Amino acid sequence: MIFERLCIIGVGLIGGSLSLALKQAGQVGEVVGYARTAETRQQALDLGIIDVAADTLAEAVRDADGIFIAVPMGAMESVLADIAPHISDKVVMTDGGSVKTPVVKAAYAELGDKVQRFVPGHPIAGTEKSGPNSAFATLYQQHQVILTLLTDTADDAVVTVRAMWEAVGAVVTEMDPTQHDAVLAATSHLPHVLAFNLVDVLAQHDDCQKVLRYAAGGFRDFSRIASSDPVMWRDICISNRDAMLALLTEYRAGLETISAAIASGDEDYLLSVFERAKAARDTRFTE
Numbered sequence: 001m002i003f004e005r006l007c008i009i010g011v012g013l014i015g016g017s018l019s020l021a022l023k024q025a026g027q028v029g030e031v032v033g034y035a036r037t038a039e040t041r042q043q044a045l046d047l048g049i050i051d052v053a054a055d056t057l058a059e060a061v062r063d064a065d066g067i068f069i070a071v072p073m074g075a076m077e078s079v080l081a082d083i084a085p086h087i088s089d090k091v092v093m094t095d096g097g098s099v100k101t102p103v104v105k106a107a108y109a110e111l112g113d114k115v116q117r118f119v120p121g122h123p124i125a126g127t128e129k130s131g132p133n134s135a136f137a138t139l140y141q142q143h144q145v146i147l148t149l150l151t152d153t154a155d156d157a158v159v160t161v162r163a164m165w166e167a168v169g170a171v172v173t174e175m176d177p178t179q180h181d182a183v184l185a186a187t188s189h190l191p192h193v194l195a196f197n198l199v200d201v202l203a204q205h206d207d208c209q210k211v212l213r214y215a216a217g218g219f220r221d222f223s224r225i226a227s228s229d230p231v232m233w234r235d236i237c238i239s240n241r242d243a244m245l246a247l248l249t250e251y252r253a254g255l256e257t258i259s260a261a262i263a264s265g266d267e268d269y270l271l272s273v274f275e276r277a278k279a280a281r282d283t284r285f286t287e
């Protein structure tokens with residue numbers, strides 16, 4: 001068994017699914033859960049995601065040998081600050097936050113010497129749903145988890161966190177936090193912003209209902225991620241500000257050129273962009 005007493009802080013899709021998966025794999029004894037509201041804590045209890053609901057963070061981490069933090073990015077630093085005085089020297093801590101440089105910075109700022117026990121991580125798995133109700137045990141199977149190790153992270157903590165993810169079927173890789181944030185800005189964070197913006201722009205049209213009624217195929221696929229949790233995505237954009245702004249500038253320049261080509265009827269330019277993109281998509285992306 002990997003953990004005798006695992007504390008999950010944030011018992012929604014990411015935290016809840018990890019708990020269910022570890023329980024199913026028989027790799028955890030007792031799971032203690034904490035969430036911001038009593039309602040969510042009760043929901044997690046009712047769904048069997050956690051065995052015990054703690055009313056405070058201090059109570060949640062007491063005697064835990066493992067801690068998984070899965071709260072929105074905006075709450076990461078305050079959670080680390082609140083648990084720091086109450087954690088043991090032997091605990092293994094990790095998180096599921098989508099942006100890694102701010103988590104690494106917060107860990108150094110708040111954890112003192114215990115930063116050695118912290119292994120920052122990001123499961124590249126999810127859905128557009130949130131809350132305990134959306135959690136399911138197979139979420140991480142065959143999905144990647146990126147660990148962004150600190151220079152001070154203790155080896156045994158890394159071994160334990162790797163084992164935890166592998167026990168739920170994930171494939172673990174390691175990356176530098178800045179590189180992680182740039183890669184994820186491109187593959188996940190920017191696409192979410194584009195989807196939110198497109199749906200928002202279309203929803204303001206007077207004939208929005210009619211437009212959306214005829215939405216099919218591509219629009220349905222592309223817009224699905226616009227039903228993701230707004231708080232989570234607000235936090236991700238602000239947390240990954242630099243990488244997002246660099247990409248948005250590049251993207252805007254591309255759109256301007258496409259817009260000018262459409263205005264001037266520049267068929268060759270449009271064809272060259274679309275052919276280049278199709279070739280890149282067809283040859284370089286593997287599922």
Ligand code: NAP
Nearest residue numbers: 010011012013014035036037040070075097098126130131
């Ligand atoms: P979620 O389903 O909305 O769950 C978030 C949980 O955090 C809820 O239990 C919530 O409790 C709790 N929470 C919120 N603010 C808190 C605070 N200040 N203190 C303690 N608990 C708090 O979100 P999620 O999708 O699991 O995402 C969790 C983390 O994983 C985020 O950092 C996100 O960036 C990352 N992530 C998400 C995905 C994805 O696809 N969803 C994928 C990879 C990583 P209440 O309900 O009581 O507010």
